[in-house]
Amino acid sequence: MERTITVTVNGVSHTVAVEPRLLLVHFLREVLNLTGTHIGCDTTSCGACTVLLDGLPVKSCTFFAVQADGRSITTVEGLARDGELHPIQQGFKEEHGLQCGFCTPGMMLTAKALLEENPDPTEEQIRWAISGNLCRCTGYQNIVKAIQWAARRLREPAAAGR
Ligand code: FES
Numbered sequence: 001m002e003r004t005i006t007v008t009v010n011g012v013s014h015t016v017a018v019e020p021r022l023l024l025v026h027f028l029r030e031v032l033n034l035t036g037t038h039i040g041c042d043t044t045s046c047g048a049c050t051v052l053l054d055g056l057p058v059k060s061c062t063f064f065a066v067q068a069d070g071r072s073i074t075t076v077e078g079l080a081r082d083g084e085l086h087p088i089q090q091g092f093k094e095e096h097g098l099q100c101g102f103c104t105p106g107m108m109l110t111a112k113a114l115l116e117e118n119p120d121p122t123e124e125q126i127r128w129a130i131s132g133n134l135c136r137c138t139g140y141q142n143i144v145k146a147i148q149w150a151a152r153r154l155r156e157p158a159a160a161g162r
């Protein structure tokens, strides 16, 4: 039997009837058409499906949509504002933090949660934060640099590209 849930996604409230077994990642991709959230492993290993739930990263492939009832979700589609890339997106662009881009949405949301909690992380702290997000392309070095770039930009906007 379906259950009606209300979830705020990227600032927009959605009230939808869903089956209790529907996973959050399928709710986002197939019900709301927000396909920026990717499915890699389906088993909580790769982090491609990471979204923010009330600001904290969750792997949406192993989280039911009904568990998000009354809560707030941020997906990669919610990062840019008024046509302007979020500093984390700019960092990935400036520092070549992506190749195929499959892991990128999850990496960016994990980075967002990290920088909100710790605006000036060490390289080790960044590597620890993204340890649940697998990338098969980049070797991680440029992802770390992208997050460092974003951290600088968020701390002091004028210092952008330093
Ligand atoms: S698809 Fe969710 S962690 Fe891999």
Ligand code: FES
Residues within 6 Å of the ligand: 097, 098, 099, 100, 101, 102, 103, 104, 134, 135, 136, 137, 138
């Ligand atoms: S950029 Fe391809 S998996 Fe990370």
